[in-house]
Amino acid sequence: MNSLFQLSSLSVDEIQHLLDVAEQCRQGRFIDSEKGKIVANLFFEPSTRTQYSFNTAEEKLGMKVINFNAQASSMQKGETFYDTVKTFESFGIDAVVIRNRQDEYYKQLQGRINIPILNAGDGKKDHPTQSLLDLMTIRQEFGHFDGLKIAIVGDVKYSRVAHTNIEVMQRLGMQCFISGPEEYRDPQYDYIDFDQAVKDMDVIMLLRVQHERHEQAMSLTQEEYHARYGLTLERVKAMKDTAIIMHPAPFNRGVEIADEVVECRKSRIFKQINNGVFVRMAVLKRAMEGR
Incomplete structure (x- = not known):
């Protein structure tokens, strides 16, 4: 059963194969x-890009799609998360896509749910399909991973995107650095000054400040954050000619990224979003193997 909880459970060859299949999907195959297969999207946390790109991927594959609304469900009557997922399995569907605020929510489902589970984001731990679409975008741009330098800038401490990306990117041979306010740094990763990163890196990946995960307010105002860690046009001019800008989105214009930078020549943000559909098609196809 081809569930996907963490990219760390996949080998480098398996990851490269998923990217190959995603490229084939981009070219119109599959x-x-x-x-005839049925998949349920169970999102217990707000989402635009992940939820609806999964939805688009499912439609392109010809699947029948059920979009779950937690606010209009029996969870409002006290039904548990496990019983909700078990109910969908009992309907006879072929797979579930789940996002949940709880770290490693899937551990309570393993061995008890007998259809593939695709992790669409758990707490601040993992976001495997986001990382795959980031990798797909980088591979399209540079043709390889080995030796590339990336700085992930911003709220690294609370970011499942950062944690997932750094683990897999290092295995693929990339050099990973972090930058941003001290309060959001993770001491296990190599820190680099932001203005130095702008000059040295092949990829600058910006992160949104995840206020909803914080126990206390950010110490900087939005204006101060933008001045110190925001990617402005002036900073873009200091980047290497071949360097690119990425962001998992949603992005806050005028905070971590200037409005005029979002769609500038170096930005690959909307290309990432586009690639998300093809990566999720590949992951869904993998989940359906043998069913």
């Missing part, structure tokens, strides 16, 4: 290849 349309309607999973016709």
